[in-house]
Amino acid sequence: MTGKTVVYHIPVCPFSQRLEILLELKGLVEEVEFHKVDITQKRPQWLLNLTRGTTALPILVTPDGKVIKESLVILQYLEQTFADPPIARRGPYERAVENMMVAMEGPFTVTGYTFVMNRDPDRRNKFEADMLGHYGKLNDFLVQHSPSGTFLFDRFGWAEAVFTPLFMRFWFLDYYEGFELPDDDRYARVRKWRDACLAHPAAQQVSREEIVKLYYDYALGAGNGALLPDRQRSSFVFEPHWSARPWPPAAKYDVSASDRELGLLI
């Protein structure tokens, strides 16, 4: 080791939170330095040099300067590099069960983000149905593999580290879209799992308030720090700090709040 392992990430990025959760579960948060990148600013050249021009984050830089991209690839790297205690299951079949569940995360994430960014009220019900479809599949998977448990296995583990940051981001669906899991048997098992994930002490890096406030611009259709018309400041700016800003309006289809109303002026 010639230095520290460093992760460059966007604040409240779910794909970075996975790494933080994994390290927290291992009791090894001090082993990796996390550096925040401001997505409302032009990407600095030294960072573009590190990534060979790509802008997706997080990336991990090893102590000897090698760069790893893709959150699930980084997660696996951390699991192997800081091997004790293991978080992923060790047996081939149990590992496969975890990996099958992780394979369901991509479409789940895409639907949740396109739902919050949708600007067409007529498409809202379709997105809601698609989201419920994903939750239904997760429910079925848990009923099959862990019918009476809380987590997929005996404790919060690999699959939970992958999904929990998304469950937290999807607080923006509850706030801006009024989306809730129906209180019925079709979703009872996934609801139990989600609620236990959200409450787990290793996964408290972000709060509902921070997510709702920072993702306001997503709810109006502007992702990745892009600026909305008539706005000078992104909801992802570092200052004023989100805790000092008012809660944004929840109505996303017919209201567009100003920088001043959002508490973004410095």
Place this chain on the structure above:
Amino acid sequence: MTGKTVVYHIPVCPFSQRLEILLELKGLVEEVEFHKVDITQKRPQWLLNLTRGTTALPILVTPDGKVIKESLVILQYLEQTFADPPIARRGPYERAVENMMVAMEGPFTVTGYTFVMNRDPDRRNKFEADMLGHYGKLNDFLVQHSPSGTFLFDRFGWAEAVFTPLFMRFWFLDYYEGFELPDDDRYARVRKWRDACLAHPAAQQVSREEIVKLYYDYALGAGNGALLPDRQRSSFVFEPHWSARPWPPAAKYDVSASDRELGLLI
């Protein structure tokens, strides 16, 4: 072990060939039974029971009757279960390099399949440009991580097992779309890699002729064994055997061959 490990798969499915290549590299092809499923027929109920209703293949059934889905998940299961010799890299950083390359496979595959299935001549050039974009990224990745080698590491390994079946399927782009990698420096490294992958003795489960003949219906826009109008037989039928049929017409935008012309009548 109460029985054999069984894989249910569609003939010429690239995601199944990965598993066969991995076992071939390990010298363990006899350890797993491969059962062909005819996608031109209704999926049998016993198979739907195994998969809990999903139709994607391959699936693996363990000796004690547990079901694993998703080709990359199955690949990892086989790598762990039949651990000697290892095919994936063991060191965390080299494993991450492999996994970063594997993460590029999904978009590569989607573009290749939507390209061959495209029916609009006006969109052809866009698909060609997208395909070249993917090859350019693979070239850059190899230049970064294995500038003077042939494979990503010292031998045909994990990344090669994942990509080679796609390079073989994309013979349908060469035949039906006239798509070729331009003979210039931008693609020299990926061309060297692809050609070595295609020639490797562990990856000879299918031939160009079989792929071109079976995927004819894809070139006319019908995937997964679906029937085209004016046709009674899919190009994926088991009989007549593909080797007994004539080569299909390469012109896909203005010609639609009949069952008789394709040699599909029994």
